[in-house]
Amino acid sequence: MLQDIPTPTLREARACVLETERLTLRKPTLADVKAIARLANDRRIAENTRRLPHPYSQDDAIDFVRALAEGGRETVFLIENNHTPIGMVGVDWREATTAELGYWLGVDHWGQGFGTEAARAVIDYFFEEFDLDQLISGARVANPSSRNILEKCGFQWSGVELHRFEALGSSSPVDCFRLSRGVWASLKTWSHSTRRQG
Numbered sequence: 124m125l126q127d128i129p130t131p132t133l134r135e136a137r138a139c140v141l142e143t144e145r146l147t148l149r150k151p152t153l154a155d156v157k158a159i160a161r162l163a164n165d166r167r168i169a170e171n172t173r174r175l176p177h178p179y180s181q182d183d184a185i186d187f188v189r190a191l192a193e194g195g196r197e198t199v200f201l202i203e204n205n206h207t208p209i210g211m212v213g214v215d216w217r218e219a220t221t222a223e224l225g226y227w228l229g230v231d232h233w234g235q236g237f238g239t240e241a242a243r244a245v246i247d248y249f250f251e252e253f254d255l256d257q258l259i260s261g262a263r264v265a266n267p268s269s270r271n272i273l274e275k276c277g278f279q280w281s282g283v284e285l286h287r288f289e290a291l292g293s294s295s296p297v298d299c300f301r302l303s304r305g306v307w308a309s310l311k312t313w314s315h316s317t318r319r320q321g
C-alpha cells in the first residue's frame with residue numbers, strides 16, 4: 124500500500140494545495156522569497172522556532188526554498204490569506220516514522236486564529252495522507268500561544284526537553300506534545316448531541 128512507505132519522493136509527490144475557510148496553503152516557490160524573508164525577519168519569530176536564523180535574509184529564504192525543491196526532509200506549506208503570504212506551516216520528517224509539526228506567522232498576523240486554522244489543515248493532511256500513528260510538536264515553555272494552538276488541536280503534553288534554538292545561540296526548555304491518530308479521529312467525529320426534556 125502506498126501509504127505504508129512515506130519516502131521523501133512520495134512526500135514530495137503528494138504535496139498539494141490545502142484550502143481552509145480563510146487560508147490557502149501551498150508549496151513555496153522562488154517567487155515567494157521576498158515575502159518569506161520580510162515575514163520571517165523578526166526576532167519574536169526566530170526565538171520561538173528552532174532553526175530559523177536571525178536576522179533572516181532573502182538568501183536564507185532562497186536556500187530554504189531550493190532545499191525544499193530538492194526534496195529535503197520537510198513538507199512545508201506557505202500560508203496565504205487573501206492571496207498574501209502570512210507565514211509557514213509544515214511537517215519535519217525527523218525519521219521515517221517520526222514527524223513533527225511546526226509553524227510561524229508574520230507578527231502582523233498574530234491573534235486572529237490563523238495559526239490554529241493552518242495547523243488544523245496540516246494535521247488533517249498528515250493523518251489522511253500518511254499511515255503514521257502520531258504527530259509530535261513542541262513549544263518553548265514561554266510560548267503560551269503556541270501551546271494553546273497545540274492543545275486546541277488535541278495534542279497532549281508528553282514532557283519537557285531542552286532544545287537548541289539557532290537564533291538564541293543556546294538551548295531552551297520546550298514543552299513536548301503528541302497527537303495520536305486515535306485522538307485526532309475522535310475529535311474529527313465528535314458530532315453534536317441533541318437535548319430534549321426527559
Ligand SMILES: CC(C)(COP(=O)(O)OP(=O)(O)OC[C@H]1O[C@@H](n2cnc3c(N)ncnc32)[C@H](O)[C@@H]1OP(=O)(O)O)[C@@H](O)C(=O)NCCC(=O)NCCS
Nearest residue numbers: 168171226227228233234235236237238239267268269271
Ligand atoms: C504561535 C503563533 C503561530 C500563533 O499564531 P496565532 O495565529 O496568533 O495563533 P491563534 O490566534 O490561532 O491562537 C493562539 C491562541 O493562544 C492564545 N494566546 C495568545 N497569546 C497568549 C498568551 N500570552 N497567553 C495565553 N494564551 C495566549 C490566543 O488567545 C489563542 O487562543 P484562543 O483562540 O483560545 O483565544 C505565532 O504567535 C507565531 O508565529 N509565533 C512565533 C513562532 C512560533 O512560536 N511558532 C511555534 C513554535 S513551532
